[in-house]
Amino acid sequence: MTVLNWKHHTLIQALMSRGPLKEEELFKIFADVTGKYPQGNKREFNDYLLKINKELSYVQMEMRCCRNQNDGGVCYGLVNTVPDDQSKLGTKYSVPQIALFKGVIEAIVQDVTAQGSISNIDALNIRLENQVQTVTESESQEGPSQMPPALRNFSMSQKEKTLDELVRDNWLCHTPEGTIGLGARSYLDLRSWFHSSGIPSCEVCNEAGVKGKVCQNEGCTARIHHYCLEKKISQSRGEIVCPSCGIQWHHGVAKTEVIEEGEDLNEPSQSRPRTGSKRKKMKANKNMAAETFGCGSSQNSQSGSGRRITRASARSS
Template identity: 55%
Template sequence: MAPLSWRHHTLLQALLSRGPLPECDFHALFSAISGGKNPATHRQLFNDTLLKINKELSYLQFELRACINQYDGTVYYGVVNNIADEESKLGSKYSVPQIAFYKGLLEAIVHEAGNDGSITNIEALNTRIENQVVIADGSQDSQSRLPTSITNFSLSQKEKTLNELIQDRWLSYTSTGKIGLGIRSFLDLRSWFRSNDIPSCEVCNEAGIKALSCSNEGCNVRIHEYCLKKKFSQRKASRACRGCGTEWPRLEGEVDGVEDVNEPGEDQAPSANLPPRTRRRGVKSEPVEENERTDPSATMPRRSLRSNKAEAVKVAQEAPPTGPSQSTRSSKRRKN
């Protein structure tokens, strides 16, 4: 296999130095290094580039991956570690009690916060870390055997660690001011979510950390809000829950049947690599716009042309002459 080119290295270096990038920034970077080729219109080239990078990274158990921030629906790209445990994700920057604190916050957010996927700042600082420590013999430490770094982990140390985790994007502040998972957690912990039986979204099959639940209390189906909007934007999409048949409630701002008929089918999961709907509409309208430029009358009904012509003739007949009036010409003759 040919070695990675400078273009591949540039993409990797940008992600490693800046961290996960929003899709728009990553696409702009790809366009800049590929001579202005937009990933939306050069999809095969874009996919081939990522595939080549991932084949090289697989030897190191790393991967260039895309995921969606479940709190705002933004797609991100980043380089992730494919080893599943949280300790390897956080690396050597964090101490043992800090890693234990993160694990406690992670469990509180995905298990105890419900479908909201967030906890308050007070709840975060009150998270206990004693039961997150496992000693060499494989058993959890009792209170008497805990190391002093764990037992003496103070409130101020928790607050400092919380700020660092947010700054490093392992955690984040949500739009409501609560503590939620950061984009690096969504990118790196995909396998951890699955191994810990976190309910998946019915549409995209990703962990439903921030998701909506079926209104039937006995049904555990979850769907991300952005997946739900995309699913119901299709003209013939059924609103019945696949788990129990209960109808999903209408979302705020949802409009019936205005989306493009070329949207993915009801059973197709949304892809982070699909171009925006507005971009597809622009592509569809190009032939029409071209016809209008070459022959404006081509898009105008024949009856409309005849009626417009007749109306123009009528107006011209009723309008006064454009030259001097009769009285003006008479007065000129008298003066002469």
């Protein structure tokens, strides 16, 4: 049986008390407790993660890393690996609040332009009744559904407070453009849900392309994260073509971070199939709340070394 010492406990407690941490923040904590910086001691850092996840597996949790698609930065957090009804009881959010969050997520992932965010007005105008199944199929054929009082009485001011709370808890975030996007916690906990919800995968890293650049070909669903596109451009040293349909890719990327190839703490054991060539409206899973608030991805991840990152600037062309 693996025995964790106070150094392992410190890393776990930091993530429990502070929530998701940026890579550089976790690296600093690791360096403070071990006296070694992860970039120069990758093997030892990975060994710590492996031991921590082995012990956390007994309580159906794991330390996971992901890339925040808003800025390309890597973040680490603790997630629940089993989405069940018992886990859902641990959430502090009410039914209307969860319904609002689900509506925001659906609006973001269904956007075929992959902006990765929606306006505050759109978020406040989410129809909560669409997020909760209130009647059976036979009842719905007999007459209109009845909205639960909790949803019907959920005021605009309560919606505003809920959005602020979701931002504070890192489920959502305010973007520099003044819109509402997904927070680091959503990217950590909803990773497997993204893959099962019909979101086209990034053509470079094969992760769900919630926010990225979309192919200009109307009949092509190809997407590339902005930071992955920057990497591809730096490698090609010139114009690139769409990996899916072959047309010239007219790019314009902002300053982000470039991914270098390497193993990932959350790298899946098998690559996922690409999506089809026609655009389809993506249907959000109504059971998403089970995978959101305290009920993270059910897909077990393999622990390995985190991605190495190099920072590079690229001006939009």
